[in-house]
Amino acid sequence: MTPLSSVFGRASARVFFGSGAAAWLGPVIARASGGIFLVLASSLLAALLGLATPWLTKQFIDQGLVAGDARAVWTWALATFGVGLVALMMGVGNSLLHLRFSAHMLADLRGRAMRASLSRDPLAPAHPVGEMMARIDGDTAEIQKFAFDSLLAAFGAIVRLTGGAVMLALLDWRLALIPIAAAPVELVFLAWARGKTQARAEEVREMRGALSGFVIESLASMAVLRSLGAGARQADALDPLQARQIGLLERQRRWLELVGAVPQVIGALVRLSVLVIGGLWVVQGQWQIGSLIAFLAYIGMLTGPLRNLLGLYHAQAQAKVAAGRLADLMDGDAAEPAGQPLPPGATLAFDRAGSTVAAHAPVTATIPPGQRVLIDGPSGIGKTSLLHIALRLSPPAPGTTVTLDGRDVRDLDPVALRRAIALVPQRATLLRMSLAENLRLADPGASDARLWQVLEHADLADWLRAQGAGLDLALSESGANLSGGERQKIALARALLLPFRILILDESLSEIDAAAARRILTALDTHYPDRTRIFIAHAGPAREGPFDQRITLSSLPPVRRNSRGDSPNQRENAREKALWSE
Numbered sequence: 001m002t003p004l005s006s007v008f009g010r011a012s013a014r015v016f017f018g019s020g021a022a023a024w025l026g027p028v029i030a031r032a033s034g035g036i037f038l039v040l041a042s043s044l045l046a047a048l049l050g051l052a053t054p055w056l057t058k059q060f061i062d063q064g065l066v067a068g069d070a071r072a073v074w075t076w077a078l079a080t081f082g083v084g085l086v087a088l089m090m091g092v093g094n095s096l097l098h099l100r101f102s103a104h105m106l107a108d109l110r111g112r113a114m115r116a117s118l119s120r121d122p123l124a125p126a127h128p129v130g131e132m133m134a135r136i137d138g139d140t141a142e143i144q145k146f147a148f149d150s151l152l153a154a155f156g157a158i159v160r161l162t163g164g165a166v167m168l169a170l171l172d173w174r175l176a177l178i179p180i181a182a183a184p185v186e187l188v189f190l191a192w193a194r195g196k197t198q199a200r201a202e203e204v205r206e207m208r209g210a211l212s213g214f215v216i217e218s219l220a221s222m223a224v225l226r227s228l229g230a231g232a233r234q235a236d237a238l239d240p241l242q243a244r245q246i247g248l249l250e251r252q253r254r255w256l257e258l259v260g261a262v263p264q265v266i267g268a269l270v271r272l273s274v275l276v277i278g279g280l281w282v283v284q285g286q287w288q289i290g291s292l293i294a295f296l297a298y299i300g301m302l303t304g305p306l307r308n309l310l311g312l313y314h315a316q317a318q319a320k321v322a323a324g325r326l327a328d329l330m331d332g333d334a335a336e337p338a339g340q341p342l343p344p345g346a347t348l349a350f351d352r353a354g355s356t357v358a359a360h361a362p363v364t365a366t367i368p369p370g371q372r373v374l375i376d377g378p379s380g381i382g383k384t385s386l387l388h389i390a391l392r393l394s395p396p397a398p399g400t401t402v403t404l405d406g407r408d409v410r411d412l413d414p415v416a417l418r419r420a421i422a423l424v425p426q427r428a429t430l431l432r433m434s435l436a437e438n439l440r441l442a443d444p445g446a447s448d449a450r451l452w453q454v455l456e457h458a459d460l461a462d463w464l465r466a467q468g469a470g471l472d473l474a475l476s477e478s479g480a481n482l483s484g485g486e487r488q489k490i491a492l493a494r495a496l497l498l499p500f501r502i503l504i505l506d507e508s509l510s511e512i513d514a515a516a517a518r519r520i521l522t523a524l525d526t527h528y529p530d531r532t533r534i535f536i537a538h539a540g541p542a543r544e545g546p547f548d549q550r551i552t553l554s555s556l557p558p559v560r561r562n563s564r565g566d567s568p569n570q571r572e573n574a575r576e577k578a579l580w581s582e
Helices: 003-017 019-066 070-118 129-171 173-220 222-228 231-283 289-330 383-390 414-420 435-439 448-457 461-467 484-496 514-527 568-576
Strands: 348-353 363-367 372-376 401-404 421-424 502-506 532-536 549-552 559-561
Touching: 003 019, 003 129, 003 289, 019 070, 019 129, 019 289, 070 129, 070 289, 129 173, 129 289, 173 222, 173 231, 173 289, 222 231, 231 289, 348 383, 363 549, 372 383, 383 401, 383 502, 383 532, 414 421, 421 484, 435 448, 435 484, 448 461, 448 484, 448 514, 484 502, 484 514
Parallel strands: 372 532, 372 549, 421 502, 502 532
Antiparallel strands: 348 363, 348 401, 549 559
């Protein structure tokens, strides 16, 4: 990307999409500038050839047909054919170039939107998944369409408009005043209509996002809806949303048809005036019929491009709506801020800690490296939220401080922090790719031997060997072709590939049978004895201990216990033997 292309990109983004778009859209336009200029050059040649065609037709009629010159008929007919053939070939080449470069621009824009979405600060206001998809897919396409397609069309329109005006003046400057006088009328009307065009575009895009969100949420909840017998009701709930969208689309279409009809009526009146006046001149012998036909053709080159330019004014209004919606994703302030490198230790400390959504009293506790800790408490009290604060995934309540090796986690690099404090949630998230690819999300450079090692630790290796496909086993969307326990084991194996200092198992063995869960816990204690292991579990082997600490959350000040051999049926004895509490 050259300095010139960078200036061009930022200037274009600022002019057409507003100053706020220059930072994120400017680089996209700059990278596409080479393709834009190449297609512009091709479009310029095509436009010049288009300007030649009416003039050649005039010569064919006046010097050939009217003059009765057979040689002139052949000459101008072949010239017209040759120019048309070259224009056709250039049109094909221009179309292919346009497809290539515009597709690359769209891919670049979507890629930036995707990266911005994935790097968005978890503490920033969240958007529904469907709304995010509508912005990444639909709004990027709208911006690309305007930034590439519309601007290229505008350039061609300017060339044809300028050339057409010159040719009209050469044919007869008096008649040329008619289409020139009509242009301001169209401009005033379209300027008046622009505000309503933008408002209707905003309504349609907001509704499209809401509809997309509803569909995605319903499909993601398909199993639950089926089990409740609520699939038909959920499908019926789509009808009013679609009816609302159809109503808004029809309203927008009626408005756009009206906006488009007014310039067409003005253009028809211009052609009528030229036909009457020019026709009378031909009848009176003051003008040649070829000149009249060429003049009408050039009027099309004048009014058509003018209408395109004025339509571009309205297209910009719709594109600015899309840019405004997409800017929320691209906003640098919404991106997760970078932090400082992690300290070397693994001591995790909470001081008067709690989440803004938690129901428990503030927690003060210190977890030294290598301990086994149970976070206990009733459902909904805020156990997961407490640990999410340590990962910068949940907003802390005022006065909360969480430190890693004495450093406030809010000051640390969030990516490195989440790789050092590995979280395995209850609901395992798997992608539609092979098992190996899912595992290597945590460590792209992991060898096959390393993958098999963590699969052994997660009690999954024997099962995988029995499947026959090995590490190439294909997983369907969300791992739907696996059981809940198998998904949890894969998620655990993936977390073990991280360079973690602290491992958090948040109900992450809840769908695994007790015998397998005990084997997994034994493997973790055996192979990772120096790593801190924090458990959240309401039942099952994960609660059986022994634990170095048990931190019980409640609406009262939390109780923190140091004990060994702490299991559900030993809780009362463990409390009596607690070394200290607060």
